Amino acid sequence: MRFIIYVFMLSYSSISFGVDIASCSNPQGKAYYYEYGLVSKKDSGWVDDEKISSGITKLTKTGENTYDILFVDTRNQMISSTEDSGKVLMVSGGKNIASFIIIYPGATTEIYTFLKNNSGVNEYIHITSRGSDAMLINKASLMRGECDYINFDKL
Numbered sequence: 001m002r003f004i005i006y007v008f009m010l011s012y013s014s015i016s017f018g019v020d021i022a023s024c025s026n027p028q029g030k031a032y033y034y035e036y037g038l039v040s041k042k043d044s045g046w047v048d049d050e051k052i053s054s055g056i057t058k059l060t061k062t063g064e065n066t067y068d069i070l071f072v073d074t075r076n077q078m079i080s081s082t083e084d085s086g087k088v089l090m091v092s093g094g095k096n097i098a099s100f101i102i103i104y105p106g107a108t109t110e111i112y113t114f115l116k117n118n119s120g121v122n123e124y125i126h127i128t129s130r131g132s133d134a135m136l137i138n139k140a141s142l143m144r145g146e147c148d149y150i151n152f153d154k155l
Helices: 002-017
Strands: 019-033 045-049 056-063 066-072 078-080 087-093 097-104 108-116 122-130 139-150
Touching (some): 019 108, 019 122, 056 108, 066 087, 066 097
Antiparallel strands (some): 019 139, 056 066, 066 078, 108 122, 122 139
């Protein structure tokens, strides 16, 4: 009986979480804080965006031509982009590269590019543009991290 329950749970988890395409971590980069909303002129401008040492980003395929990007936030909680109201779309791809856009209506747009570079290193680039009256702090950022794996053949 335990075996049947285990098989059921395993199959259910693969349906609900999809197929893992990429697992990446340790993003770091630059951010520009707009002089807007709560951000004063003195506090606006370019800064080194904090390295998120526990930050993990996962790309999953949840169905035919449907994807989700999961990430660990600064509170160490796993967040699903689609469950957080984001619409994830694959916008381009190739043999060793794929780009996705996530649109959070009225608030944020993100672009993720997953690639194996010419040196054979798996990496990802994450671009964010956060600008809205609903946001207390608006910013644009560019982050880069390395990936443990990227399964381009599963896209």
